[in-house]
Amino acid sequence: MSNIQKISRRDFVKIFGVTSTGIILGCNISSDKKSFIPSSNGKTFSPNVFIEIQKDGKITLISSRSEMGQGIKTSLTSAIADELEADWRYVSVKQAIGHEKYGNQNTDGSRSVRTILEPMRKMGAAAKMMLISAAATKWTISVSDCKAENHHIINTKTHQKIFYGDLVDAASKVEIPADETIKLKKVADFKYIGKTLKSIDLTDFTHGTAKYGMDIRIPNMKFAAIARCPVTFGTVKSFQSSDAENVPGVEKVVQLDRIIPPVGQFFGALGGVAVIANNTWSAFQGKLSLNIEWNYGENQTFDTEKFKEVLTKRVHEKGKLVPGSKGNVVKAFDNAAKVIEATYHVPFLVHTPMEVPNATAWFQGNKVEVWAPLQDPQTARAEIAHFFEIPIENIIVNVTFLGGGFGRKSKSDFVVEAVALSKKINAPVQVVWTREDDVKNSFYHATSVQYLKGSIDKNGSVSGWLQRLAMPSIVSSFKPMSDYASGFELNQGFTNNPYKIENFRLENAKAEANLRIGWMRSVVHIHSGFANNSFVDELAFAAKKDPVVFHLDLIGEDRIIEGKSNYPYDSKRMKNVLHTTAKLANWGRKLPENHGIGIAVHYSFYSYVATAIEVSVINDKVKVEHIWTTIDCGLVLNKDNVINQLEGAAIFGMSLALFGKITTKEGAVEQNNFYDYQMTRMKDAPKITVKIIDNMNQLPSGVGEPGVPVIAPAICNAIFNAIGQRVRSLPLIDHGLV
Amino acid sequence: MKANLSINEKNYAIDVPEAMPLLWAIRDSIGLTGTKFGCGVAQCGACSVLVDGVLMKSCSIPISFGIGKKILTIEGTSENLEFLRKAWHKENVPQCGYCQSGQLIAATALLDQISHPTDQEIDDAMSSNICRCGTYARIKKAIHEAVALKNNQNE
Ligand code: FES
Numbered sequence: 001m002s003n004i005q006k007i008s009r010r011d012f013v014k015i016f017g018v019t020s021t022g023i024i025l026g027c028n029i030s031s032d033k034k035s036f037i038p039s040s041n042g043k044t045f046s047p048n049v050f051i052e053i054q055k056d057g058k059i060t061l062i063s064s065r066s067e068m069g070q071g072i073k074t075s076l077t078s079a080i081a082d083e084l085e086a087d088w089r090y091v092s093v094k095q096a097i098g099h100e101k102y103g104n105q106n107t108d109g110s111r112s113v114r115t116i117l118e119p120m121r122k123m124g125a126a127a128k129m130m131l132i133s134a135a136a137t138k139w140t141i142s143v144s145d146c147k148a149e150n151h152h153i154i155n156t157k158t159h160q161k162i163f164y165g166d167l168v169d170a171a172s173k174v175e176i177p178a179d180e181t182i183k184l185k186k187v188a189d190f191k192y193i194g195k196t197l198k199s200i201d202l203t204d205f206t207h208g209t210a211k212y213g214m215d216i217r218i219p220n221m222k223f224a225a226i227a228r229c230p231v232t233f234g235t236v237k238s239f240q241s242s243d244a245e246n247v248p249g250v251e252k253v254v255q256l257d258r259i260i261p262p263v264g265q266f267f268g269a270l271g272g273v274a275v276i277a278n279n280t281w282s283a284f285q286g287k288l289s290l291n292i293e294w295n296y297g298e299n300q301t302f303d304t305e306k307f308k309e310v311l312t313k314r315v316h317e318k319g320k321l322v323p324g325s326k327g328n329v330v331k332a333f334d335n336a337a338k339v340i341e342a343t344y345h346v347p348f349l350v351h352t353p354m355e356v357p358n359a360t361a362w363f364q365g366n367k368v369e370v371w372a373p374l375q376d377p378q379t380a381r382a383e384i385a386h387f388f389e390i391p392i393e394n395i396i397v398n399v400t401f402l403g404g405g406f407g408r409k410s411k412s413d414f415v416v417e418a419v420a421l422s423k424k425i426n427a428p429v430q431v432v433w434t435r436e437d438d439v440k441n442s443f444y445h446a447t448s449v450q451y452l453k454g455s456i457d458k459n460g461s462v463s464g465w466l467q468r469l470a471m472p473s474i475v476s477s478f479k480p481m482s483d484y485a486s487g488f489e490l491n492q493g494f495t496n497n498p499y500k501i502e503n504f505r506l507e508n509a510k511a512e513a514n515l516r517i518g519w520m521r522s523v524v525h526i527h528s529g530f531a532n533n534s535f536v537d538e539l540a541f542a543a544k545k546d547p548v549v550f551h552l553d554l555i556g557e558d559r560i561i562e563g564k565s566n567y568p569y570d571s572k573r574m575k576n577v578l579h580t581t582a583k584l585a586n587w588g589r590k591l592p593e594n595h596g597i598g599i600a601v602h603y604s605f606y607s608y609v610a611t612a613i614e615v616s617v618i619n620d621k622v623k624v625e626h627i628w629t630t631i632d633c634g635l636v637l638n639k640d641n642v643i644n645q646l647e648g649a650a651i652f653g654m655s656l657a658l659f660g661k662i663t664t665k666e667g668a669v670e671q672n673n674f675y676d677y678q679m680t681r682m683k684d685a686p687k688i689t690v691k692i693i694d695n696m697n698q699l700p701s702g703v704g705e706p707g708v709p710v711i712a713p714a715i716c717n718a719i720f721n722a723i724g725q726r727v728r729s730l731p732l733i734d735h736g737l738v
Numbered sequence: 739m740k741a742n743l744s745i746n747e748k749n750y751a752i753d754v755p756e757a758m759p760l761l762w763a764i765r766d767s768i769g770l771t772g773t774k775f776g777c778g779v780a781q782c783g784a785c786s787v788l789v790d791g792v793l794m795k796s797c798s799i800p801i802s803f804g805i806g807k808k809i810l811t812i813e814g815t816s817e818n819l820e821f822l823r824k825a826w827h828k829e830n831v832p833q834c835g836y837c838q839s840g841q842l843i844a845a846t847a848l849l850d851q852i853s854h855p856t857d858q859e860i861d862d863a864m865s866s867n868i869c870r871c872g873t874y875a876r877i878k879k880a881i882h883e884a885v886a887l888k889n890n891q892n893e
């Protein structure tokens with residue numbers, strides 16, 4: 001790539017390079033800034049997303065976000081292609097490596113589309129203007145007599161046309177349009193955005209040729225399995241490796257010390273005993289043949305059953321008052337027509353992405369290269385630089401396909417393990433977690449216990465709401481002694497509760513962490529969504545009102561609440577999804593015998609979701625019959641992708657509602673594999689109907705996660721509707737209902 | 739142990755530990771990585787292959803089961819597999835894609851056995867394959883679609 005760099009006045013898009021095959025445009029996207037396009041000065045401009053337009057007409061987008069099933073590659077590309085008036089068949093996407101030049105690459109929090117859509121579109125529009133300008137020069141006509149259509153520039157007077165590929169040379173000499181002259185298309189003119197595009201990786205997916213982390217093969221690489229202490233942060237006292245070394249294929253057994261992260265950042269690695277082999281299976285077998293004595297350490301007394309009791313006791317006592325509380329709940333309760341209380345429990349959960357955590361690393365002196373399925377490759381890179389004292393520019397982190405992520409693959413502990421091992425054995429090595437490792441040594445989605453007390457006045461409206469939460473905090477993974485849910489966690493459905501309640505009090509109770517706490521698809525919203533929607537259903541019943549009507553009342557009159565982001569909460573949109581879902585499910589109809597229906601509505605990742613679920617309960621066994629979900633996520637990039645995500649979220653939500661439960665005894669996780677940490681299977685899968693609210697003029701909001709929090713409460717409310725039994729503690733299997 | 743395996747109509751000579759399950763011979767020795775590891779204990783179906791037309795979870799069968807037989811993996815082809823692929827594309831089934839090798843192989847085995855499966859028969863045949871991304875509804879639809887595509891062609 002030669003070093004031609006043309007910089008526009010506002011320095012938003014520039015030609016990054018001219019190659020023998022085409023031109024490369026780069027643009028700078030900072031996804032965390034409030035303003036979508038930072039005005040950088042010419043010196044610091046560093047493009048982080050690129051499109052290459054080739055002379056054969058092919059257009060390649062380099063995608064900075066990780067693909068993990070959420071369809072991001074396809075969606076972002078469609079935005080560029082739309083503005084560029086490209087023919088979709090010429091467009092392909094390359095996955096970017098982990099590098100700060102790509103801006104924030106953290107593929108978490110449903111944020112990708114939300115934050116970088118507009119810059120992507122602008123880049124496409126800028127490229128189109130350059131092609132038009134090149135054609136106009138060629139024809140010596142005005143640019144206003146040219147238009148772009150389907151990979152060609154057309155002379156609107158003569159109807160002559162030139163193929164994009166044939167304009168590349170000329171376009172590379174064109175001035176980059178200034179930011180303020182770039183015009184985006186109107187919603188009505190979209191060709192790809194908001195329509196249905198299929199995954200651009202379909203052929204690879206259906207032929208087994210998509211390369212996931214585990215599929216990486218480097219000449220002379222080794223395979224490793226690591227025995228980690230069953231108790232969090234326990235260490236190796238001694239070990240016997242002769243049996244392991246006798247397993248055919250095993251080459252070496254080495255100890256790996258725990259890599260402790262500095263306070264405030266990084267994940268480090270647990271350490272343990274690693275078996276190095278010439279194939280994965282021998283490494284697994286060798287691991288099983290190890291004889292290890294552990295120092296279990298202070299977490300060995302951790303027992304989730306007892307912990308649940310402790311948390312339950314704490315939420316029945318006064319907790320720390322959370323800012324945002326208002327009015328006087330005590331008075332509201334005193335004056336109420338009815339007061340009810342309920343305690344809700346969600347157990348620890350684990351992600352179990354279909355592809356287990358794994359990473360391939362090659363440590364070579366002061367150079368490291370990594371191949372791994374990562375949601376947050378930059379953190380992985382920074383961790384390597386920090387722990388192994390390698391200059392960051394000497395570290396390459398290649399992002400492979402992710403066989404599911406769900407939050408597990410934002411933690412780069414498995415990469416740190418692979419680098420440490422590669423350094424130790426002086427060879428490229430692939431660390432593969434067994435499924436048992438994944439279940440037993442993860443970063444767990446926290447458990448919670450919540451106590452709710454609410455009052456209904458004589459009109460049947462909610463007059464007071466007291467909510468106490470006890471939940472180990474994600475912050476504990478970065479800062480020891482973080483024993484209370486933190487502000488950002490409370491802001492997921494607690495402090496920003498969508499209801500209009502005059503007397504509202506929120507209290508935070510202590511909850512220590514004795515497991516590594518992480519986050520999982522939809523994060524704390526799983527807790528708030530479950531308790532809030534279950535409790536509103538209980539209140540509705542106490543008030544003898546229809547749950548949908550009651551819920552609509554509670555959301556209250558139309559109002560917009562500004563927050564810190566560009567996304568104010570709009571109660572009208574909240575009510576609209578609820579209405580729409582009720583209609584979709586034909587709410588209020590007579591149900592077959594033994595059937596029940598339940599509803600839940602939740603606001604998360606700036607999207608509005610309402611779900612109705614019909615269940616049947618026969619011989620005390622629940623079957624989820626039909627799920628109706630409505631989402632308002634503002635501008636939709638790829639319709640079918642949104643539907644796919646919500647179908648998936650429904651199944652994900654069902655898995656946790658029906659089966660999800662991680663327990664510990666003496667500090668060690670008791671579950672092992674899919675036979676005792678079960679997943680929803682096809683025979684349990686219901687009909688799923690998804691409706692997307694047409695709201696294309698709003699900013700795009702989250703899609704991957706907001707479909708999850710509504711599922712468990714809607715199922716539980718449906719069970720109550722069917723048989724009058726309240727399920728306040730997940731999962732259903734614990735109640736003999738599955 | 740030295741052995742020969744016939745996979746997707748091609749012969750591969752391998753030399754591996756005798757107790758190694760077929761999955762790891764296919765992935766690590768032969769290098770066909772389309773067949774996936776998901777659980778290692780016959781619970782998820784990610785490792786599904788056909789051995790002489792019979793659906794097997796390759797993580798849980800020894801290599802000796804495959805010797806002298808015809809093995810079909812996702813890298814291979816068969817009449818039903820091709821119709822299923824078309825249908826998979828039409829219904830835009832995959833999300834992360836990781837389980838889909840196993841899903842397609844399991845669906846191939848189903849259509850090889852039952853040319854017009856009912857919903858119930860699909861549920862029964864496909865419930866040993868987990869999809870954590872939750873693409874079940876589409877898989878079911880795509881299997882029906884594959885049957886329709888095949889019928890249309892044969893008319
Ligand atoms: S890996 Fe064989 S069934 Fe899961």
Ligand code: FES
Pocket residue numbers: 069354403404832833834835836837838868869870871872873
């Ligand atoms: S598509 Fe991701 S596990 Fe099935």
